[in-house]
Amino acid sequence: MKAPDFDYERPADLPGALDLLARHGAEASLIAGGQSLLTLLNFRLAAPELLIDIGRLAALKQLVETDRHIEIGGLLRHCDLAASPLIARALPLLHQAIGHIAHPAVRHRGTIGGSLAMADPAAELAACCLALDGQFSLLSTRGQRWVAAGDFFQGIYATALAPDEILTAVRLPKGEPGGISIFDEVARRRGDFALAGLAFAATPQAGGLKGVRLALLGVADRPILARDTMALLESGPLNQARVEQAAARIVGEVDPPEDPAYPPAYRRHLVGVLLRRTLQRVLMAFSA
């Protein structure tokens, strides 16, 4: 279908965008890359009175490295992040995940801020931000606040964003030297929405793992941490027995929603498969 009728503004700068959003709030939608919003408009699942096009605001296209963090402007596109040597070096989990996001033509338009604000439960970057304990900058004319990824995602397409706020940046801690990052997912075709996926980060320690972070996508109404499995993986050396224990633990830890095409038991099975594959890669890295 074609998009419904709406009005359109393209503010020249960030204050202009915040001002428009403050005045129109819930009746307006921000558009950045538009790779989710235009689909919703074409399906007529969304009907904003006004689109505020923030896609050209240079203030939201910064990529900044500090001692301990990388700060990613909300308007950086998937292809910008994929091409960034800084992201490849300091945030290898993100770098791996981007190859799973849709297709090249979509990665040329889609932005990290847009994807996070959309909060699709199967979104790759949302799970990565949760795994890395990221913080999101939410800005409005009332001021700026930082919200942790774990508090930001509140359900299917539901976030902590107020109607007058823009997600302007994402702050992620840089990976530790020697740290392990693995992203993997199962989709019917390359680029399709994941049926289940996993974002894993940890640091090797004495034959085992510390600082284990394990976020799952596509198996709940939002990205989730597999906390019981994280604790199990930190409780001793990593070996084949521990891998099987962890795979069994994570299958019991998730409760995917009913779906006519993919029963919950199948998605639970996939989570076990993904974790087993991930931990085999960790074991291979240990023995290399």
Add this chain to the structure above:
Amino acid sequence: MSSKSRRITLTVNGEAVARDVPVRLNLVDFLRHDLGFTGSHVGCEQGACGACTVVLDDQTVRGCLVLAVQADGCVVQTIEGAGNGDNGLMAELQAMFHLLNALQCGFCTPGMLLSAHELLQANPLPSREEIRDYLSGNFCRCTGYQAIVDAVAAVSRARREAPAA
């Protein structure tokens, strides 16, 4: 329905264009209906099929997931204008698609060619897996993809063996 519209100016296939467009008009409909570049096709209108692929500021995009007003000030190429200054790459792809039967109905072909063209410009010697990966956002309901991957791989091989002058 009210007609909220904006004036846009952009370059399409090398020519400067200025038009008043409804703000809800998407780029591919603008290119087809306002400018007559019907080589870009409209399939799913939800970003899944890739038939509407066009080149916006030197990168492939979904023509159905970009508003015409968002292309204001930009440079757009459709299949009709693709291949300028590419050392014959697009022409070779088109000839090889023809030779190897890499199309039947042709609906997906313009998008498929633009994606393959972008791939080979960035990566002149892709593996078959890399070709499949890059074309994964372009659906073909006729060929089963084998002949399409063959054609892209054949152009890549031919250019390595006999680099164009």
